[in-house]
Amino acid sequence: MSKKRKYDDSYIKWGFMKFVEKDGTERPQCVLCYKVLAEASMKPSKLKAHLASTHPTHQNDSEDVFRSKKARFMAKGSLTRHGFQPSTKPILEASYEVVLLIAKDKKAHTIGETLVKPCAVVMANLVCGPEEAKKLKSVPLCNNTIKRRIEDMSKDIVAQVTQELRESRCHFSLQLDESTDVASCSQLLVFARYLAGFAVKEEFLFCSPLKTTTKSVDIMNILRQEIEIFLREKGNDLADYFGDPVFVARLAYISDIFGHLNALNISLQGSSLTIVEAAERINSLREKLRLWSNCVEKRSFVNFPELAQILVDDDAQNDFCSTLVVDIKGHLKSLSDSFDGYFPNLSVDPWIQDPFTILIDDIDDDNELKDDLIELKASGRLKMQFSTVASPSEFWASNYEAFPNLVAKALRMTLSFVTTYLCEARFSALVVMKTKLRARLDVGPDMRVALSKTAPRIKRLVEEKQEHPSHRV
Template sequence: MVNTSVGVKHSQFARCNGCNEWVLFRTSELECTFKEAGNENVQFVCRILSKKRTYLNLYVQYGFDFIVVDGVEKLQCLLCSKVLGNGSLKPSILKQHLEATHPAHASDDRATFEAKRAKFRAAGTLPKLGFVSEKKPMLAASYHVAMRIAKAKKPHDIAKKLIKPCALDMVEHVCGNKEKQKIQAIPLSNGTIYRRIIEMSQDICQQVIEQIKSSPAKMSLQFDESCDVANFSHLLVFVRYICGKELKNEFLFCEPLEQTTKSIDIMQKIQDFFEKNDLTWDIVGSICTDEAPAMMRVRSGFTSLVKQKAPHVITTHCVLHRHALDTKTLPENLKIVLQKVVEAVNFIRARALNHRLFKAFCDKMGSEHSILLLHADVRRLSRGLMLNRVFELRTGLEFFLRDRKSKLCEDFADPKFIACLGYLSDIFTHLNQVNKQLQRTSVTIVEASEKMTALQTKLDLWARRVHQSNFTNFPNLDEEKSGELPEINEDITENLKILKNHFTGYFSKDMIPTERWLIRPFVTELSEMKDDDPEIEELIDLQSSATLREEFEKVGVIFWVKLADSFPLLTQRAFQVLVPFVTTDLCESGFSSLVAMKTKARNRLKADDDMRVALSSTAPRINKLIDSMNQQCSY
């Protein structure tokens, strides 16, 4: 022990247990004197001078040896193999652990513990992270708990504060104290969980990079940027590639944009990741972005920078973002109705008293729902849900607005206004249904093109029906007897025609023309292909297989991924259509996960590794990580 003095400067002196002399911390001559004398207590002086505590040889008398983790010395109990953090490098804490956890060995002398330490070191059974070979299941359990914490997007210290205490309680009451000691030895501290997540993230990233390099087709990237709770901008990137017999979507990386969010900054982040992992733009076949200026500017946008490096890369605009833009093409009369509905919702939801009173009013009326939903442009489905709820509560909303003396009550008493509200709720419901179908992670250009072609045909049909006062496709509108209000029909017909034209203009440019044989390979006539086409022979072999015909009928165009070895020419052309992303839905979902992880209480979290473990479909190789740690044993 070293006792600090209470002199003029409180922390400058310490008394050495070995010689009982006061030592001036800043006097190197005294330190050298102690070293020459072979006095190990001088290590206390060196330790106090440094910012971090270090292991002292005398700690073995409490049953502790040291291990090195990422260059940092950590204590490990020779009896239970438990690893303590740097904050536990105090004799009082070590003695407390020995007496509380191992009371039977509390009276053992230093020679006993030194013999035990020598035995373990000679056998080489103390691996890097402090577990002997028979403790490998405990290390594996630590990794699995860390992975569950990352998947659940929870703070790292929840393992020590909640998971481990709960596990100890359950094991103690169900299995007994003996089994409880085994659970107690599982390392689940905050720092341990953090390191586990980093190690698993690095392993997952390594696997993904290897799979990308071995993919038979060029990969596709989708990326977007958004701000977190701390108002820091993050770039989120996902990748799609062929892995074995499947089309795989994977998380690539999430990096903060420290300053500006210009196209050059985005390009620099991606370029740095490529160089770090030995990737090139030659293996990129397509990219998908939103229509932000940083992405789509003709000269300085990100897509232009990509074209300079890789002219072969195909750039597509997210179908869902264009879908959201098209829904803003409302005639003036319908736009006014939508604005007043939003005002009415904000009048109630933005005032806590109005919100409580309206809820109580709806409950008293016996309504199925009693709360209005908020609407946000960035949430693509929220507008339709909000309009449906307002239409459902329109009667109660009119009475409540009148009672609160709001001028909006007159609008909700107008039949024409309610009819327009019914149409808006119906049309946005139809658009939301298409939107949900396009949000599937495996959606391809072929499927998106088919959905949008069908929607355009339906819009044309609905416009003709509305012109004839047939509201079969608009049940809420039909409920309000809008046939008695013919002036509304013109606005609705105009809106449906505008929607059709905008969808046609937006999507016809990006959708890659697909050959008939790709969509219907078993009914395509060979005459539709040229005689000198190198793929025609493979198509003949394909059409002769009854087994493959049955499989195609089950899985659709995705079945081309499984034929890469048997039909290389056909599949290479098919990959040009199947691999490109058509939405940035994975990025949107990823930002939701980022918000769940990086809360106000965790606003300094660097979320890259947590995001990779949480969002990746590739499982970390935990056994390999454990084996590599055993091989890197360091004392």
């Protein structure tokens, strides 16, 4: 049977007091958010991590400040001490909570008054009675109220994220992309990846309309050329091309090569991909392209199954295979060269990806990080932690306090965005929110509340406002 951890009075300096279960088990409870942590968190490192990640603005508060908060907390009664806090402005708080749900689901602002409240009133009337239903009627959920609530929560989220970026101990990375909404307005989406406390966080920053044009002369020239080709060929019988074995073979090759490129593209998607991993995957494909070129020169098309199927007839191969080999080798060389500019001169220390497989003797003795790497590699606990984390970034972020110099260098590489995956994936939210019926919507606050991982501090917003029940019935 495992030994139960005991609370130490010194834990108050990190903002934690003692919470006792019915069976006598002691657990740490935060005096700032009143959250009761697991018994396993009854250790300084876990308590400090909670304070740094959840309440970064209070990290420098004195012990007296926390003891004062504890005294006020204990004076509020038993329900409060067990984590229950009755709202002093229930109608106002309910309004904010419902609006948050509406925003997260990307619904129109009118749904609060036209559907949500009527449904709630009907259910309360049938299940709880007329008096309770009457209380729900007073919750303000009209269109303008929802708009103001979303703007309030958006500003609060901005304040929290800005504070986190300001207090981040490492540099941060930005990802941005633009798309056109239903009103033909170009919208710019921006995300950030940064160190928040002891964790890497990816957060939505803003969605803002671009006032200037995004048209490109190069894009227009390409379109013009494509249209010209289309118009010139429109009068031809395209079916004739499919009787040409050279055309069919080239088409099969293009199908195969796009299959390989699509597989690479899929492997480069995802929010946790690092620039190191992306470079490795692209370099891997470049090596494959060289291999495939050598195979094609030997008239081996095993890496191009569609083409191999077309060329299964040896007699057909003899007529045009030489020309096809030259064309494919030229295209593979061109494709390989096109990858040169993606990660030019990217030099990455191998320990960043895996600090436990490197050879210490391979590191220069003059390297100031060598001592830290020796200490880190000798830790069985950290080795076990590394084997369970989702990414190297997560491992380094969680060990910033123990190895600040190592972590700072590692995160300079792993925090960088590689693609615009986050922006592209979130443009679907823009399409849902800004429809023809909502073409004039300032979508920025709605996007922030819907997409942000940072929760708005509704109780703080409620405390700053007067409660005004709805007069609509």
